[in-house]
Amino acid sequence: MAGQSDPHLSIFSPSEVEFVAEDEIVEIVPNIRMEALNMICGDFGPFFPQIASKVPLWLAVALKKRGKCTIRTPDWMTIERESPKEFQPLPFHYIEISKLLFDHARDDISDAYLVRSLIEDIRDVRFHKVETGLETISGRTHAVKLKNLSAMEVNIVRPFMRDLRRSLVSSRLGKNWYLLTVNL
Amino acid sequence: MSSWEDDDSAAAAAAAAAASTDVELLKRAWRNEKASPEILRFDSPLVSRVREQIQLLEETLDDFGESGVDDLVVSLYQMDLDRTLFLLRSYLRLRLQKIEKYMMHISKSEDLLSRLSQQEQRFAKSCTEMMEKHLEQSVLSKLPYGYDSVTRQSLSSTEDDMGIPFDLIIIPEPQLDTFVFCKTKSDVGAFQLDDIGEEVVDLVADDLYVLRYKSIKGLVESGQIDLI
Numbered sequence: 001m002a003g004q005s006d007p008h009l010s011i012f013s014p015s016e017v018e019f020v021a022e023d024e025i026v027e028i029v030p031n032i033r034m035e036a037l038n039m040i041c042g043d044f045g046p047f048f049p050q051i052a053s054k055v056p057l058w059l060a061v062a063l064k065k066r067g068k069c070t071i072r073t074p075d076w077m078t079i080e081r082e083s084p085k086e087f088q089p090l091p092f093h094y095i096e097i098s099k100l101l102f103d104h105a106r107d108d109i110s111d112a113y114l115v116r117s118l119i120e121d122i123r124d125v126r127f128h129k130v131e132t133g134l135e136t137i138s139g140r141t142h143a144v145k146l147k148n149l150s151a152m153e154v155n156i157v158r159p160f161m162r163d164l165r166r167s168l169v170s171s172r173l174g175k176n177w178y179l180l181t182v183n184l
Numbered sequence: 185m186s187s188w189e190d191d192d193s194a195a196a197a198a199a200a201a202a203a204s205t206d207v208e209l210l211k212r213a214w215r216n217e218k219a220s221p222e223i224l225r226f227d228s229p230l231v232s233r234v235r236e237q238i239q240l241l242e243e244t245l246d247d248f249g250e251s252g253v254d255d256l257v258v259s260l261y262q263m264d265l266d267r268t269l270f271l272l273r274s275y276l277r278l279r280l281q282k283i284e285k286y287m288m289h290i291s292k293s294e295d296l297l298s299r300l301s302q303q304e305q306r307f308a309k310s311c312t313e314m315m316e317k318h319l320e321q322s323v324l325s326k327l328p329y330g331y332d333s334v335t336r337q338s339l340s341s342t343e344d345d346m347g348i349p350f351d352l353i354i355i356p357e358p359q360l361d362t363f364v365f366c367k368t369k370s371d372v373g374a375f376q377l378d379d380i381g382e383e384v385v386d387l388v389a390d391d392l393y394v395l396r397y398k399s400i401k402g403l404v405e406s407g408q409i410d411l412i
Binding site (some may be wrong): 144 | 206209218241254260362363393412
């Protein structure tokens, strides 16, 4: 369907969203020595064994695949067994980051199985919240505020909002416009 | 463009340049372009800067090959290069697709034409000419007088028997009232979405909104808001 001549112009494919997420910075612990990398996307390193360093996710995965580092699990992907000291907000690309880490650095994540199922639970709850929130959209909604909606979730809601334009064009009669807010 | 707008966008550009790399700026342009229904202004200086960096890295990689640098390092630089190339190609291709789709609409307006790069303007022009020639030869020359325009259904009548306007303009145009997803970088404050001030929304930094594109068009152009 999405041929070269009829592209879905304003849609990001899941792999494009992942591409964007791969630029998020993560912490690695290298096991090799390497000069600093002066790349187009920024300068990273120099790298020393056992000394943590911050790099973009794609670089971390590339090094991990070659067995040159371990990736430190981000705080929001860890389990707090004692009473939670601090609330950890989810990053904008939480779905993509966690997927990449589970695919390529599973052995670096403690309690990987549990963390994975927790993230899936969180994802389901959030989708449900978005769904029920958007059910209240009406012809009078002039703007929707989706607090803390993540990148993949944007992609899921987008087709719905595009169809909405068509159905609302004909019903722009109401005077009392309002802002719909969905908090996640 | 008035002078304060110039100052404003110059200040915004300076702030953005200080805070991020060219790749990040290109990524932002790519995302905005992808999410916006209409074609946005082409940032020639940015694209040529990225091109230069790509060329430089390509040359460096050639040197690496000769001087026997560690394969790992070479492959990492190669990935960096590939990612940048992908971004640039995707951005340029995306714009070509948009131009192809809305070529007649774009060639009608000086403002829209001025948003294109010189190469893109040439592309739009030759594309439009080819399309017009093709329509002319295949269909329009065989239609009766008054119905043989590329841009209008009919020249003479404005309504048919059923009262449906005949004078429809048949050029595809971008739908500017599409809902778009956007995020503000800093507090914009109370922002008026329509002309009469009935729809006002308070735009807070880092919050995600779904708004009609045409109401935030100005904010996208001045770089105060990012489409996602």
